[in-house]
Amino acid sequence: MSQAKVINGPHVRTPQSTRNIMLQVSVSLLPALLGSVWFFGIRALYLTALSVVVCVLSEYLWQKLTKKQVTAGDFSAVVTGILLAFNMPVTVPSWVIVLTAVFSIVVVKQMFGGIGNNFVNPALMGRLLAMVVWPGTVMQYVAPQTVAADAVSSATVLGAVKGGGEAGYSYLQMFLGEVPGAIGETSKLLLLIGFAYMCYKGIVNIEAAFTYIATVLLLTFIFGPSGLFTGDILLNLLGGGLIMGGCYMLTDYAFITRRGRLLYAVTAGVITAAIRIFSNYPEGICFGILTANCLAGALSLLYKKHVYGTKKA
Amino acid sequence: MKNKEVRGVLALVLVTALSFGVIAGSRVLSQNMAASDSAAGTPAAPSEATFTEEFDTAGSETIDRAGKTQDGYLVTVREKGYGGDIVMNVFFDDTASVIAKVEVTELSETQGVGSKIAEADFLSQFEGQAAPVALAGAEAAADNAADQAEAVKALDSAELSDGTYEAKTEAPDDSGFIDQVSITVKDGKITSVSWDAVTADGAKKSVMSENGEYTMTEDGLTWKEQAEALAAALIENQSLSSLTMDEQGKTDVVSGVSISIGGFVDLARQCLEQAAGIEPETQAPADDAAVAETEGTSGASQIDAISGATISSTAAVKGINDAYEFLQTVK
Numbered sequence: 001m002s003q004a005k006v007i008n009g010p011h012v013r014t015p016q017s018t019r020n021i022m023l024q025v026s027v028s029l030l031p032a033l034l035g036s037v038w039f040f041g042i043r044a045l046y047l048t049a050l051s052v053v054v055c056v057l058s059e060y061l062w063q064k065l066t067k068k069q070v071t072a073g074d075f076s077a078v079v080t081g082i083l084l085a086f087n088m089p090v091t092v093p094s095w096v097i098v099l100t101a102v103f104s105i106v107v108v109k110q111m112f113g114g115i116g117n118n119f120v121n122p123a124l125m126g127r128l129l130a131m132v133v134w135p136g137t138v139m140q141y142v143a144p145q146t147v148a149a150d151a152v153s154s155a156t157v158l159g160a161v162k163g164g165g166e167a168g169y170s171y172l173q174m175f176l177g178e179v180p181g182a183i184g185e186t187s188k189l190l191l192l193i194g195f196a197y198m199c200y201k202g203i204v205n206i207e208a209a210f211t212y213i214a215t216v217l218l219l220t221f222i223f224g225p226s227g228l229f230t231g232d233i234l235l236n237l238l239g240g241g242l243i244m245g246g247c248y249m250l251t252d253y254a255f256i257t258r259r260g261r262l263l264y265a266v267t268a269g270v271i272t273a274a275i276r277i278f279s280n281y282p283e284g285i286c287f288g289i290l291t292a293n294c295l296a297g298a299l300s301l302l303y304k305k306h307v308y309g310t311k312k313a
Numbered sequence: 314m315k316n317k318e319v320r321g322v323l324a325l326v327l328v329t330a331l332s333f334g335v336i337a338g339s340r341v342l343s344q345n346m347a348a349s350d351s352a353a354g355t356p357a358a359p360s361e362a363t364f365t366e367e368f369d370t371a372g373s374e375t376i377d378r379a380g381k382t383q384d385g386y387l388v389t390v391r392e393k394g395y396g397g398d399i400v401m402n403v404f405f406d407d408t409a410s411v412i413a414k415v416e417v418t419e420l421s422e423t424q425g426v427g428s429k430i431a432e433a434d435f436l437s438q439f440e441g442q443a444a445p446v447a448l449a450g451a452e453a454a455a456d457n458a459a460d461q462a463e464a465v466k467a468l469d470s471a472e473l474s475d476g477t478y479e480a481k482t483e484a485p486d487d488s489g490f491i492d493q494v495s496i497t498v499k500d501g502k503i504t505s506v507s508w509d510a511v512t513a514d515g516a517k518k519s520v521m522s523e524n525g526e527y528t529m530t531e532d533g534l535t536w537k538e539q540a541e542a543l544a545a546a547l548i549e550n551q552s553l554s555s556l557t558m559d560e561q562g563k564t565d566v567v568s569g570v571s572i573s574i575g576g577f578v579d580l581a582r583q584c585l586e587q588a589a590g591i592e593p594e595t596q597a598p599a600d601d602a603a604v605a606e607t608e609g610t611s612g613a614s615q616i617d618a619i620s621g622a623t624i625s626s627t628a629a630v631k632g633i634n635d636a637y638e639f640l641q642t643v644k
Contacts, residue, residue: 027322030329031325031328031332034329034333035333035336143424155423160423160425165423165426165621165622166426166621168425169424173339173343176335178336178340180424187336189335189336190332193325193328193329193332197321200321200324201321
């Protein structure tokens, strides 16, 4: 029989150990974490810490209970915890963080076989759950404390523009992070610094990230709000979580072939752009990447490497 | 290997520290700019006026405090906006009817959208205006329609003296047309009605609609046919109030008529008021904004809303009108 085996991961195929990679990813997220404290106050740090602790703890307990090998110390749960918190607004109640963290780790990650076998990004899936089940708690974005004196809930820049209003923030503010949004994704600058660090370490796929972001920008520019070729590229790039999604969420998946990986990034980009253009959701990143995650198996089948040295059965 | 590790982390720390410098620097910069902006515009700090006489505001929900000051009146009003309460200081001159200055002292509107009601661009519109004020557009039109409906009702029972009466709008509309209505009354009855619109160089809308220069829809009646149908309906009913219309000025009383008839009803009312011997000034409602609107002028007390922030703008205008009304009850 043909030996076309669908391999869900492992996430990155390099000689480096999972533990080291995940440790480096965590380190690369630290600038953005500092930024979140700067912009949203100490509660941002508390929420992130809570999310990380719950993620690691639930991974540990689940593996103990099911008598599996305990891998809770490999930092992958830490990364999931940080990313999960980074996607929440600072006003989110603690219990939402706890419940989504448990869901992400136990249901999305461990029930599908743990690291390397989960078919979707656990942090994104957790965010989707919170968005669907408790929309009031996770869609309440607030302006950073450096801009507004007290926590005033307001739409994200993309959301405000989608709602027919004006952005109200300069591109520079969007880039630096002085805009309303989720804890960790407002400052594109700090995220990009972390991304550069990951590139330096060689633990991230730059090509996929760029393909994804370029696809979204190209499509949203072509099919702009007021006719063809009227999209606001900078707004789409800096106004929402595109950089966060492209640099930290999407690249979670490694492909065996380059073409498969690029097709995967384009798929995610097309879906994200379609949601930004046609639906009521301003972002679409969550759906775009999750859908591409689900299609990853099929996409990698399209372009599979020839396996030399095996006998035809 | 170890060396590379350390170097990477070091670079990360360094660049991060640098970027925080940039973020903090840009903040200071933007604050400086904002400060110089407000220094150039309205005074930044709300002026703490001292009351020579303070009014009791216990009975009012929206009025925080009110009183007589050195050179007029000051009312602090609290209005529900889009994101929360909007608190405004409204200064009136010593007649208590002309707005001297408006300050927004508290608000939680959307940053960069609704928050613009606190900016000088918006607030300076109120300075020197006679209260009450109205937002340009929908709200004034709605008020106006309601007031006009009352005036029209009163005319139904009025006795009309014979003669031919004419009325036209004072200023051309957006397309340059001046609407004209003339009504002939014989034996106390409306016997002939004509409605047309003329441009400055004498082109008639009725003629243009017939030869195809002025078309609205490909099918359906031309403007002239619609205007005539409307006139015929007025003669038949002998009552202007039978021509009911919705907020957009459309009517379904006369079949085939799809144009806005607000302008016609308004002018016909003026004709009939002449016929009934009613002075338009006394018959028209005392609401300044409404009169300005009916006379077809742009209206002195019209305020342009912040685009995209209708709720915030409406709240600001309502607050100022509440302040004015409160002042009328106590001064």
